[in-house]
Structure formats: C-alpha cells, structure tokens
Amino acid sequence: MSRRVVVVTAGLSVPSSTRLLADQLAEAVTAQVTARGEGLEVEFIELRELAGELATFMTSGGVPTAGLTRVREQVSSADGLIAVSPVFTASYSGLFKMFFDALDTDALNGMPVLIGATAGTARHSLVLDHAMRPLFAYLRAVVVPTGVFAATEDFGDKGLADRVSRAAAELAVSVLSQGGYAVGFTPNAAGGPRRTAGTRIEDEVTPFSQLLEGHSGI
Amino acid sequence: MQFGIFSVSDVTVDPTTGNRPSEGERIEAMTRIALKAEEVGLDVFATGEHHNPPFVASSPTTHLGYIAAKTENLILSTSTTLITTNDPVKIAEDYAFLQHLSGGRVDLMMGRGNTGPVYPWFGKDIRDGIKLAVENYHLLRLLWREPVVNWKGEFRTPLQGYTSTPAPLDGTPPFVWHGSIRSPEIAEQAAYYGDGFFHNHIFWNKEHTEQMVKLYRRRFEHYGHGAADQAYVGLGGQVFMAETEAEAKKVFRPYFDNAPVYGHGPSLEDFSEMTPLTVGTPEQVIERTLGFADYVGDYQRQMFLIDHAGLPVETVLEQIEILGKEVVPVLRTEFERRRPAHVPSDPPTHASLVAAGPDSLHHAVEPVKVRKAAEAAASGAGVTA
Structure with a gap:
C-alpha cells in the first residue's frame, strides 16, 4: 500500500530556503519509506498560493473557499505531514499560523508530523520546540522527536543532512506504523475522536433519542 | 410559497455619509420595513434577537406585537429566538400572547446564538449550546401542549403543577423552524419533531447548505413525517438591485466593503460567487434565487436580508418595493411551476394547523412516539381480526 505525505511550506519568496529544506526533508522521507519496501507519494502545498483564501476565510466568519477546502481535505487524509516555516519575529510566520488556524480541531488527530524551520541565524532554533511543537501538540498530532532547523549557514554544513x-x-517509521487513514471513517489507535477535515456535514448523525436522553424533563 | 424579509437589527454607520442612526431611529426603520413588506405583498417579517450592541432587537415580542397591530396579513417570525439563553417558560408565554394579539400570524425560528459572552450574562455556558437547545425546546413543546406541566431538567428550576398562560390561540401552538448553519444535531432535532429547518445560507457556499438540508430531509423521512422532499425548508438570501448590474454594484460596493461581517475581506465579486449574494438586476436576482431549488429541492420559505451594513432606510424600502413588485411575483409563479404536486407550497400556518384538528400530530409533544403507538395498535388489531 502506497502512503501519502503532504508537505506544507510557508516560504514566501521563489525559490525560498524554506522550500529548499522542505524538498530535502521530502526526498529523505521518500528514501526512508522506499528503503523499507513501501511506496510513498509526496504532495506539496505552498501556503503562499492560499494567502488570499486564508484572508477571506478569516474575514468572513469562515466561508469555505474552494481551494482551501480542497487542501484541508488533502491534509487530513494524508498518512503524514511535513510542516516547514520560516522564522519571523521569534516564531513561525503569520501565514503558517493562519493555515493551521483554519483547520478543524480534529484535522490532525494522531497525524505523524515532521517539523522544520529556517532562519538567517541559528539563534532562532528553539522556535521548533517552543512554538511549533506546542502548536501540533494542541492539535493532537504526533510530532517526531527530531525537528530540523536550518540557518542560512547550515546549507553548507554536513550536519544538516544528518x-x-x-x-x-523517524517520520517514515511513524507513517508506516499506522494503518491507512480515511478521512472521517477510521477511529484512531487511541480510540479518541477520529480525524476529520471538518469540511463536510457527515452522513452519520447522533439519533435524537440520544440527544434528548436526560433532557426530556421526565 | 412564502417570501419575506429578515433583519439582524444592527446599528451600523452608513459608510458613504458617516451617519449612525440612533437606536430609536433603527427601531423605527425596522418597523417601516415590516410595514413595507406587507404593503408590497410579501408574506413574512422576521426579527433577530440580540442582547449586545450594536444590535437593538432585544425584545422581539414587543416589536412584533406593535407591528401586528399595524398589519393585517403579515406573518410575524423570528430569526432567531434564542432557545439557549431565554427561559423556555417565558418564550411559551410571550409567543402565545403574540398569537392572540395577531390572530395567529406567528411562527418562530429557534437558534442558539453564537456570541459567547451573552451566555454567562443569562447564567448559561455556550459549550452547553446543543444540550440547552434540546432541553429547552422540549420543555417549550410541553408548555404549549400539556395543560399542566411537571418537569425537571438540567438547566432550569423544576416546575410542579405549572400552567403556561395564555394557552396557545385555538389550543394550537405556532409552527416552529430550527435554524442552524453547521450543526447536524439541530437538523436532526427539526426532523425528529417534524418541524421546519431554516438555513441562513447567506454566508456559506451552496455545497454546504445542500448537505445540511439533505441531512434534515433524510431524517424527516426517517421519522415518518413524510417523504424527504415534503419536509419544510426555508432559506436566507441577500440581494441588492438596480436597473443595471453596474449601477447596483456601484451603490452597494461601499456598504459591502465596510460591512461588519465580511467587510475588508473578500471582494464583492468573489463573495457573490462563493455565496448566494446577488447584486444586479431584478432579473438576475430571479434567476439566481430560482437556482436555489436546484440544490436544496423545492422549498417553502425564502427570506431576504436587505437592511444591514448601514444602508439607509429609504434605500431599503426601495429594495423591498422592487422585491415585492418585480421579483417575488415571478418567483411565486416559477417556483410553483417546477414544484411536484405532492410537495407542499407553504409551510404550516395557524389556519392550516387549526384546520388539521386537535387530533393532528402537531399537538403531540413527540409525534414520532404517537405515530408509532398508533401503528402498533393498528397492526395488533389486524392480527386479532
């Protein structure tokens, strides 16, 4: 069974060092998965292309725009996520946060995630553990232990490749250890709420007799 | 089919003049809008209910009672009545009283309210929204249908030997709609009781509205009230009209660009594509509105949001005039042309509910249970015979 990993990258320039790091992470994950005898599809989401729709979503009380809806479903139905942001003003970029703010709170339940960040200087490297990791913990994703930070100088250093x-x-093991997720159907391993993109009204509904139980006044 | 106006009662600065109407002027404007709706032959006026600025509509039955005294035919409704933070006992009393004042020209739309701080002001918690809507509405049904109520629930002080006064006009409770944008539980609630389901529609894409309405229709049929396409559906819509599309856009654009809900966000053009907003000629409004039935099915009530975002009342009255004179007559004809014979044209009215008699399931607190008991009795009788 081929797995599917989505790469969300928040770089703003073209080409960007954030995308460069994202490419390296994607290639390495592909190599690790295929080395284990499994197939992997990788899909890239450039958040820059969604900037307008994210602004619309935020300023209209959450009107679901077509492109954003498609991407939300694409992310929640993936087997793993690579998320890479530039560091702006001591944290992930505003665009990066806007995207994750636009996801359903159950959109990443149990999702294996590899976090990465880029900056001009290594002084920002704690952004991975002080900002990005808590964000994904809140969303109940499973962030792999190693995060990858790349300052400009790291692109000439072998330590980055290691x-x-x-x-x-780590991400390959995590992706392969979980069964295929189908959005809205499979309960996660911990028996918690299932992962859902939150973009559709689900066909299953709690029968009213259950909703009324304890509230009928009798 | 019924057509009407629904108002959210916002006091908003007119961005083209800087004028901010006083609360008194806004209330007066809403009254004039309701009277205009009757004058041009629309069927329904619905007022929102809010308990925080910049809205004025905190006392819907006071306002609707005043409008009732000045109108003959207009159905007075709400958009919405807060079933979460209001005491259901007071809703039962107030709206039964309004029924008597208006000769039965009343129905209600239940909603939860999405402003978090309003809940604690009324001793409630927004996180209990669905449970409050379920418990309070069930109590409301009991109060309108049982002469003496003994009741104990989670959210309100218990009732012993309580009789709600006045009893509903002609012993017939008003028809109720349930409004929800994205909560399947509320579509389920509407379906369970055989009530109407209203989708606000105007801030959402059609695919979303379609899914919510289909869920309600499917569950309406599941509970045995009729076929899915016979369920009672209402929709919102938002329009601004002029002789040409260019003129309509020119006049409406500053109001759109500065509107409290979506201003400073998407362009008028993008929003018109994403949502049912139609800014153009009456013909364009007719075409777009008729298209709603292609995705929600043939429905019974279409409400328009006209008076918001600081539009001056004179402009709003002109819009209602165009709706009543040029748009709605065509919509009435065309919607009936496409409607199959077995699909009701109108939602239940006081007259139709009275005509159905005291034994109709409208008088059952839980119609599903009464129907099932009757069916069981009938099949039992069949076996012994």
Whole structure:
C-alpha cells in the first residue's frame, strides 16, 4: 500500500530556503519509506498560493473557499505531514499560523508530523520546540522527536543532512506504523475522536433519542 | 410559497455619509420595513434577537406585537429566538400572547446564538449550546401542549403543577423552524419533531447548505413525517438591485466593503460567487434565487436580508418595493411551476394547523412516539381480526 505525505511550506519568496529544506526533508522521507519496501507519494502545498483564501476565510466568519477546502481535505487524509516555516519575529510566520488556524480541531488527530524551520541565524532554533511543537501538540498530532532547523549557514554544513535523515527515518517509521487513514471513517489507535477535515456535514448523525436522553424533563 | 424579509437589527454607520442612526431611529426603520413588506405583498417579517450592541432587537415580542397591530396579513417570525439563553417558560408565554394579539400570524425560528459572552450574562455556558437547545425546546413543546406541566431538567428550576398562560390561540401552538448553519444535531432535532429547518445560507457556499438540508430531509423521512422532499425548508438570501448590474454594484460596493461581517475581506465579486449574494438586476436576482431549488429541492420559505451594513432606510424600502413588485411575483409563479404536486407550497400556518384538528400530530409533544403507538395498535388489531 502506497502512503501519502503532504508537505506544507510557508516560504514566501521563489525559490525560498524554506522550500529548499522542505524538498530535502521530502526526498529523505521518500528514501526512508522506499528503503523499507513501501511506496510513498509526496504532495506539496505552498501556503503562499492560499494567502488570499486564508484572508477571506478569516474575514468572513469562515466561508469555505474552494481551494482551501480542497487542501484541508488533502491534509487530513494524508498518512503524514511535513510542516516547514520560516522564522519571523521569534516564531513561525503569520501565514503558517493562519493555515493551521483554519483547520478543524480534529484535522490532525494522531497525524505523524515532521517539523522544520529556517532562519538567517541559528539563534532562532528553539522556535521548533517552543512554538511549533506546542502548536501540533494542541492539535493532537504526533510530532517526531527530531525537528530540523536550518540557518542560512547550515546549507553548507554536513550536519544538516544528518539531521534531515534522522528526522526522515523517524517520520517514515511513524507513517508506516499506522494503518491507512480515511478521512472521517477510521477511529484512531487511541480510540479518541477520529480525524476529520471538518469540511463536510457527515452522513452519520447522533439519533435524537440520544440527544434528548436526560433532557426530556421526565 | 412564502417570501419575506429578515433583519439582524444592527446599528451600523452608513459608510458613504458617516451617519449612525440612533437606536430609536433603527427601531423605527425596522418597523417601516415590516410595514413595507406587507404593503408590497410579501408574506413574512422576521426579527433577530440580540442582547449586545450594536444590535437593538432585544425584545422581539414587543416589536412584533406593535407591528401586528399595524398589519393585517403579515406573518410575524423570528430569526432567531434564542432557545439557549431565554427561559423556555417565558418564550411559551410571550409567543402565545403574540398569537392572540395577531390572530395567529406567528411562527418562530429557534437558534442558539453564537456570541459567547451573552451566555454567562443569562447564567448559561455556550459549550452547553446543543444540550440547552434540546432541553429547552422540549420543555417549550410541553408548555404549549400539556395543560399542566411537571418537569425537571438540567438547566432550569423544576416546575410542579405549572400552567403556561395564555394557552396557545385555538389550543394550537405556532409552527416552529430550527435554524442552524453547521450543526447536524439541530437538523436532526427539526426532523425528529417534524418541524421546519431554516438555513441562513447567506454566508456559506451552496455545497454546504445542500448537505445540511439533505441531512434534515433524510431524517424527516426517517421519522415518518413524510417523504424527504415534503419536509419544510426555508432559506436566507441577500440581494441588492438596480436597473443595471453596474449601477447596483456601484451603490452597494461601499456598504459591502465596510460591512461588519465580511467587510475588508473578500471582494464583492468573489463573495457573490462563493455565496448566494446577488447584486444586479431584478432579473438576475430571479434567476439566481430560482437556482436555489436546484440544490436544496423545492422549498417553502425564502427570506431576504436587505437592511444591514448601514444602508439607509429609504434605500431599503426601495429594495423591498422592487422585491415585492418585480421579483417575488415571478418567483411565486416559477417556483410553483417546477414544484411536484405532492410537495407542499407553504409551510404550516395557524389556519392550516387549526384546520388539521386537535387530533393532528402537531399537538403531540413527540409525534414520532404517537405515530408509532398508533401503528402498533393498528397492526395488533389486524392480527386479532
């Protein structure tokens, strides 16, 4: 069974160092998954292309725009997520946060996630553990232990490649260890709420007799 | 089919003049809008209910009672009545009283309210919204249908030997709609009791509205009230009209761009594509509105939001004039042309509910249970015979 990993990247320039790191992470994860005899499809989401729709979503009380709806479903139905942001003003970028703010609270339940960040200086490296990791913890995703931070100078340093492959191996194991998720159908392993993109009204509904139980006044 | 106006009662600065109407002027404007709706042959006026600025509509039955005294035919409704933070006992009393004052020209739309801080002001918690809607509405049904109520629930002080006064006009409770944008539980609630379901529609894409209405229709049939396409559906709509599309857009654009709900966000053009908003000629409004039935099925009530975002009352009255004179007559004809014979044209009215008699399931607190008991009795009788 081929797995599917979605890469969400919040770089703003073209080409961006954030996308460069995202490419390296995606290639390394593909290598790690295929080395284990499984197939992997990788899909990239450039948040820059969604900037207008995210602004519409935020300023209209959540009107679901077509592109954003498609991407929300694409992310929640994936087997794993690679999320990479540039560091702006001591944290992930506003665009990166807007995207995750636009997801349903159950959109990433149990999702294996590899986090990455880029900046001009290594002084920002704690953004991974002080900002990105709590964000995904709140969303009940499973963030792999190694996060990959790349300052500009790291792109000439072998240490980056080592960290990329260590993180990629962790994500590969995590992706392969979970069964295929189908949005809205499969309960997660912990028996918690299932993962859902929240973009559709689900066909299953709680029967009214259950809703009324204890509230009929008798 | 019924057509009407629904108002959210916002006091908003007119962005083209900087004028902010006083609360008194806004209340007066809403009254004039309701009277205009009757004058041009629309069927329904519905007022919102809010308990926080910038809205004025905190006392719907006071306002609707005043409008009732000045109208003959207009159905007075709500958009919505807060079933979560209001005491259902007071809703039962107030709206039964309004029925008597208006000769039965009353129905209600239940809603939960989405403003978090309003809940604690009334001793409630927004996180209990669905449970409050379920418990309070069930109590409301009891109060309108049982002469003496003994009741104990989670959210309100218990009732012993309580009789709600006045009893509903002609012993017939008003028809109720349930409004919800995205809560399947509320579509389920409407379906369970055989009540109407209203989708606000105007801030959402049609695919979403379609899914909610279909869920309600499917569950309406499941509970045995009729076929799915016979369920009672109402929709919102939002329009602004002029002789040409360019003129309509020119006049409406500053109001759109500065509107409290979506201003400073999507463009008028994008929002018109994403949602049912139609800014153009009466013909364009007719075409777009008729298209609603293609995705929700043939329905019974169409409400329009006209008076918001600081539009001056004179402009709103002109819009209602165009709706009543040019748009709605065509919509009435065309919607009936496409409607199959077995699909009701109108939702239940006081007259139709009285005509159905005291034994109709409208008088059952839980129609599903009464129907099932009757069916069981009938099949039992069949076996012994």
